[in-house]
Amino acid sequence: MRRAIGMLCTALLLMAGCDDMTQQPKQTNYGPLVGPAAIPGGIVDFGDRPSAVPPLSAALLQRGQERYRIYCTPCHSELGDGHGMIVERGFPAPASIHIERLRQASSQYLYDVISAGYGRMYSFADRVVPEDRWAIVAYIRALQRSQHATPDDLSEAERGGLR
Numbered sequence: 821m822r823r824a825i826g827m828l829c830t831a832l833l834l835m836a837g838c839d840d841m842t843q844q845p846k847q848t849n850y851g852p853l854v855g856p857a858a859i860p861g862g863i864v865d866f867g868d869r870p871s872a873v874p875p876l877s878a879a880l881l882q883r884g885q886e887r888y889r890i891y892c893t894p895c896h897s898e899l900g901d902g903h904g905m906i907v908e909r910g911f912p913a914p915a916s917i918h919i920e921r922l923r924q925a926s927s928q929y930l931y932d933v934i935s936a937g938y939g940r941m942y943s944f945a946d947r948v949v950p951e952d953r954w955a956i957v958a959y960i961r962a963l964q965r966s967q968h969a970t971p972d973d974l975s976e977a978e979r980g981g982l983r
Contacts, residue, residue, distance in 0.1 A: 927957050
């Protein structure tokens with residue numbers, strides 16, 4: 821009995837140290853610190869089209885390679901075969917960029933997939949600016965070409981160097 825009274829007194833002392841939390845100052849939903857939400861990057865207004873396709877150049881491919889290595893390699897790998905580092909860590913493998921369906925897909929389709937995502941791939945619109953998306957698409961096309969090149973793609977002089 822004595823022990824129960826001691827525990828009750830201790831509990832009352834602890835509760836006496838608490839204040840009435842309903843009287844604390846707090847932020848209201850319409851207070852001065854709350855403002856409109858920031859608009860995410862990469863959002864295209866209704867009716868607007870994405871940036872124009874830039875002309876193919878060595879600088880564009882170099883920029884595309886740099887951006888591809890940053891954003892795409894963890895999943896798709898350096899070769900684009902879908903065996904990136906995250907796949908080695910147990911995540912599902914993405915599609916290889918070398919499958920026939922993606923080799924035949926338009927560049928606009930690849931741009932749109934980077935922008936809006938597809939399947940398990942999430943949107944990169946808030947991470948990759950439109951000009952860099954086109955650079956990545958150009959580099960993907962170069963990767964696809966590099967893995968499926970034939971001697972017929974070379975000129976006579978270049979074919980002579982193969983022998």
